[in-house]
Amino acid sequence: MAREDxxxxxxxxxxxxxxxxxxxxxxxxxxxxxxxxxxxxxxxxMTAHRALRELATEGLVTRTQGSGTKVAQLHRISSQLVIxxxxxxxxxxGHVPGTRVVTIAQEKAGAELAATLAxxxxxxxxxxxxxxxxxxxxxxYEDRYVNPAAAPAYLDxxxxxxxxxxxxxxxAPLTEASYTIEACLPAxxxxxxxxxxxxxxxxxxxRRTVSGAHVASVARQLHPASRYSFSGQFQA
Amino acid sequence: MAREDxxxxxxxxxxxxxxxxxxxxxxxxxxxxxxxxxxxxxxxxMTAHRALRELATEGLVTRTQGSGTKVAQLHRISSQLVIxxxxxxxxxxGHVPGTRVVTIAQEKAGAELAATLAxxxxxxxxxxxxxxxxxxxxxxYEDRYVNPAAAPAYLDxxxxxxxxxxxxxxxAPLTEASYTIEACLPAxxxxxxxxxxxxxxxxxxxRRTVSGAHVASVARQLHPASRYSFSGQFQA
DNA sequence: GAGTGGTCTAGACCACAGA
DNA sequence: CTGTGGTCTAGACCACTCT
Numbered sequence: 001m002a003r004e005d006x007x008x009x010x011x012x013x014x015x016x017x018x019x020x021x022x023x024x025x026x027x028x029x030x031x032x033x034x035x036x037x038x039x040x041x042x043x044x045x046m047t048a049h050r051a052l053r054e055l056a057t058e059g060l061v062t063r064t065q066g067s068g069t070k071v072a073q074l075h076r077i078s079s080q081l082v083i084x085x086x087x088x089x090x091x092x093x094g095h096v097p098g099t100r101v102v103t104i105a106q107e108k109a110g111a112e113l114a115a116t117l118a119x120x121x122x123x124x125x126x127x128x129x130x131x132x133x134x135x136x137x138x139x140x141y142e143d144r145y146v147n148p149a150a151a152p153a154y155l156d157x158x159x160x161x162x163x164x165x166x167x168x169x170x171x172a173p174l175t176e177a178s179y180t181i182e183a184c185l186p187a188x189x190x191x192x193x194x195x196x197x198x199x200x201x202x203x204x205x206x207r208r209t210v211s212g213a214h215v216a217s218v219a220r221q222l223h224p225a226s227r228y229s230f231s232g233q234f235q236a
Numbered sequence: 237m238a239r240e241d242x243x244x245x246x247x248x249x250x251x252x253x254x255x256x257x258x259x260x261x262x263x264x265x266x267x268x269x270x271x272x273x274x275x276x277x278x279x280x281x282m283t284a285h286r287a288l289r290e291l292a293t294e295g296l297v298t299r300t301q302g303s304g305t306k307v308a309q310l311h312r313i314s315s316q317l318v319i320x321x322x323x324x325x326x327x328x329x330g331h332v333p334g335t336r337v338v339t340i341a342q343e344k345a346g347a348e349l350a351a352t353l354a355x356x357x358x359x360x361x362x363x364x365x366x367x368x369x370x371x372x373x374x375x376x377y378e379d380r381y382v383n384p385a386a387a388p389a390y391l392d393x394x395x396x397x398x399x400x401x402x403x404x405x406x407x408a409p410l411t412e413a414s415y416t417i418e419a420c421l422p423a424x425x426x427x428x429x430x431x432x433x434x435x436x437x438x439x440x441x442x443r444r445t446v447s448g449a450h451v452a453s454v455a456r457q458l459h460p461a462s463r464y465s466f467s468g469q470f471q472a
Numbered sequence: 473g474a475g476t477g478g479t480c481t482a483g484a485c486c487a488c489a490g491a
Numbered sequence: 492c493t494g495t496g497g498t499c500t501a502g503a504c505c506a507c508t509c510t
Contacts, residue, residue, distance in 0.1 A: 007479060021411040023448030033495065044481045046282075049496080057293075065496045066489035073405065169309065175257040178469035183419035183439040183461035201437030201461075203419040212259030225419035225437075233414035243498060269476065280500045285477080301477045302508035 008043050012051035015041075020060060020071055031061050031069040085165045090134045098133035099160050102193060106155070109145075116208060117147050118215045126154045128164060131193050134227075138194040141186075141222040150216035168209070168217055176210035181230065186222060194224050201225045244279050248287035251277075256296060256307055267297050267305040319410065319443075321401045326370045334369035335396050338429060342391070345381075352444060353383050354451045362390045364400060367429050370463075374430040377422075377458040386452035404445070404453055412446035417466065422458060430460055437461045 006014070016032075019025045032040070037048035052069055055061045063069045087097040105127045114121040126146040131138050144164055146154045150172040157167045168174075182204045191198045205221045242250070252268075255261045268276070273284035288305055291297045299305045323333040341363045350357045362382040367374050380400055382390045386408040393403045418440045427434045441457045 009479085021448070023409070023411070027409045035494080044483090046482090046499095047480065049498095050479095052496085063496065064489080065487065066494080068489090068495060073409070173259070173263045173309070175259075176470065178467070180465050180467040181417060181439070182465040183437040185435075185437055199421075199435055201419040201421055203417070203439075212257065229416050229418040231414070231416040234412065245498085271475080280502090282480095282501090283499065285479095286498095288477085299477065300508080301506065302475080304476060304508090 008041065009047050009051040009054070012037055012041055012043065012048060013055055016051070016055060017060065025071050027071050027073045029071045031071060033068060085163050085169070086132050086140055087163050087166070090132075090139070093134070095135040098136065099163070100131040100133065100138075100193075101128075101159055102131060103127060103129035104155060104159070113145060113218070116215070116218050117145065119147065124148055126151075128155075128159065130159055130164070132163070137227065138196075139223060139227050141190050141194050142219060143222075144217060144219040146217045147214050150211050150214040164217075164219070168211075172209075172211035172214070172216040174209055174216075175212060177207060179205060179207040181205055183225070184222075190222055194222070196224045196226075203228055203230070244277065245283050245287040245290070248273055248277055248279065248284060249291055252287070252291060253296065261307050263307050263309045265307045267307060269304060319401065319405075319413070319445075321399050321405070322368050322376055323399050323402070326368075326375070329370070331371040334372065335399070336367040336369065336374075336429075337364075337395055338367060339363060339365035340391060340395070349381060349454070352451070352454050353381065355383065360384055362387075364391075364395065366395055366400070368399070373463065374432075375459060375463050377426050377430050378455060379458075380453060380455040382453045383450050386447050386450040400453075400455070404447075408445075408447035408450070408452040410445055410452075411448060413443060415441060415443040417441055419461070420458075426458055430458070432460045432462075439464055439466070 025031065031052070034045055034048040034052060037043070037051065038045055041048070052061065052063065056063050056069075060072055061069050062072045087099075090097040107125055107127050108122045109117065109119055109125045111121050113125065114123060117123075117125065119125070126148055128142075128144050128146070130142045130144075132140040132142060142164065146164075146168070148154070151168055153171065154164075154167060157164070183201055184204055185199065186194060186196065186202050188198060190202075191200070194202075203223045203225050205223075206219070207221070208218050209216045261267065267288070270281055270284040270288060273279070273287065274281055277284070288297065288299060292299050292305075296308055297305050298308045323335075326333040343361055343363050344358045345353060345355055345361045347357050349361065350359060353359075353361065355361070362384060364378075364380050364382070366378045366380075368376040368378060378400065382400075382404070384390070387404055389407065390400075390403060393400070419437055420440055421435065422430060422432065422438050424434060426438075427436070430438075439459045439461050441459075442455070443457070444454050445452045
C-alpha cells in the first residue's frame with residue numbers, strides 16, 4: 001500500500017483522510033496515535049506528528065494533549081474568497097473585459113465615510129465609479145473610495161486599461177479585509193448604468209481593505225443577479 | 237525581544253508577520269533564510285523551517301527550492317464559510333429561534349433532482365420546506381431534498397425542535413460540499429411565507445452536501461435581503 | 473559550487489488527561 | 492503512572508536555483 005512517490009507524511013495523511021471520507025471513521029472516533037502510526041508506517045515520531053498536526057490545522061481532526069486525536073465534527077466548509085482583478089476573471093471565462101468610467105474625482109469625506117476610512121471628517125479622498133463589462137455586457141457597478149495616504153497615485157490610473165483592484169494590489173498590498181455579501185434593488189442610476197430594469201435584484205459585495213497602517217479602500221460592487229453569482233466548494 | 241511564553245516557531249512567525257503587515261517588507265521582497273533565522277533566534281533549523289513553512293501554507297510567503305522565501309502577493313482573502321445550525325446562530329444573537337413547517341413529504345425524484353442527488357430518476361427522496369423565524373420574524377425559507385440512503389431517519393425529526401442541519405450533522409457527517417450564493421426575487425408563495433412584498437430581493441444560498449459515498453442533501457435557503465447578509469473577514 | 477528549501481531521523485523534555 | 496500530544500535539537504541526505 002502507498003508505494004507512491006509522495007513524502008511519508010503525505011502518505012500518512014492520505015491514509016487517514018481515506019478512512020475519514022469513506023465514512024469508516026466517524027466524527028468523534030479516535031484516530032491512531034503517533035506511536036501507532038510510527039509502527040504502521042515505519043516513520044519517526046516527528047513525521048507521524050506532522051501528518052496529524054497538518055490534518056488538525058486543516059480541520060479534519062481535533063487533538064487534545066493527554067487525551068488523543070479524534071475525527072472532527074465536519075460542519076466546517078473552508079472556502080477561499082479571493083480578491084481578484086475582475087478583468088482577469090472575465091478573461092479566464094474567455095470573454096472580453098471592458099470598463100466605462102462614470103466618475104473620477106477628489107472629494108471631501110463625510111462623517112460616515114471618514115469613519116470607515118479612519119480619516120478626519122472633511123479629509124480628501126479619491127472616488128471612482130466604474131462599470132465593468134463582460135464582452136460588452138455590464139456585469140459590475142463599482143463605487144469605490146480610496147485613501148490617498150495608501151495609494152497616492154490612484155487617480156493617475158487609466159481605468160479603461162487597469163482596474164482599481166490591479167492598481168491597489170500593486171501599490172497597497174493587502175494586510176486585512178472584511179466584507180459583506182448582500183442582495184438589494186439597484187438605485188435608478190445604477191440600474192441604468194447596468195442596463196437592467198429597476199426591479200431586477202442585485203448581488204452586492206461591500207469590502208473594506210487595510211494596507212499596513214492605513215485603511216486603503218472601501219468598495220461597493222453591484223452585480224445583476226441574472227449575470228453573476230458567487231460559488232465555492234469544499235473537499236475533505 | 238520576544239521573551240513571551242509562546243513557542244519559538246511562533247515567535248519567529250510573529251516577527252516575520254510584523255515586518256510584512258507593517259509594510260516594511262513588500263510583496264516580492266526576500267524573507268530571511270532558514271540559516272539566518274537560526275542565527276538570529278538561536279533555534280534549530282527544523283524550528284526556523286516550521287515557521288516559514290506555516291507562513292507559506294497561510295499564504296503570507298512563497299517558497300521556492302533553491303531560490304528562497306519571498307513575501308507573497310497578498311491578493312488572497314481566505315475566509316471560512318461555516319455550515320451552522322440556523323437556530324444556534326439566532327440564539328447567539330440573543331433572539332428566539334422558531335420554525336414553521338410548510339411541507340414534509342416523500343416524493344419521487346424528477347430527472348434534474350435525481351441527477352444532483354446521484355440517484356435514479358423516480359427514486360424516493362425526502363422533501364422538507366420550512367420557514368425559520370428569528371423572534372417571530374421569518375428569516376429563512378428552506379427548501380431541502382434529502383437522500384434517504386444518507387439519512388434514513390430524516391423524516392422522523394421534529395423540525396420544530398431540531399433543524400435539518402442539526403439532524404444531518406449528526407447522522408450524515410460532511411465530507412464534501414459546494415455552494416452558490418445568488419440574489420433573486422421570491423416566488424409568490426415564498427414571499428408570502430417570508431411575509432415580505434413580492435418585489436423585495438432575497439439572498440439565496442444553494443448548497444449540495446456529500447457524506448461518504450452518498451450525496452446527502454440539496455438545499456435552497458432564501459433570506460429576505462433586508463433581514464440577512466453574509467459577512468466575513470481576513471487578517472494577515 | 474554555494475546557498476536554498478524539502479524531508480527525515482532518533483532522541484529529548486515537557487504538559488496534560490485519564491485510570 | 493501510562494499514554495497522549497507539543498515542542499525542540501543536531502545532525503543528515505536530497506533536489507533545486509543561480510552564478
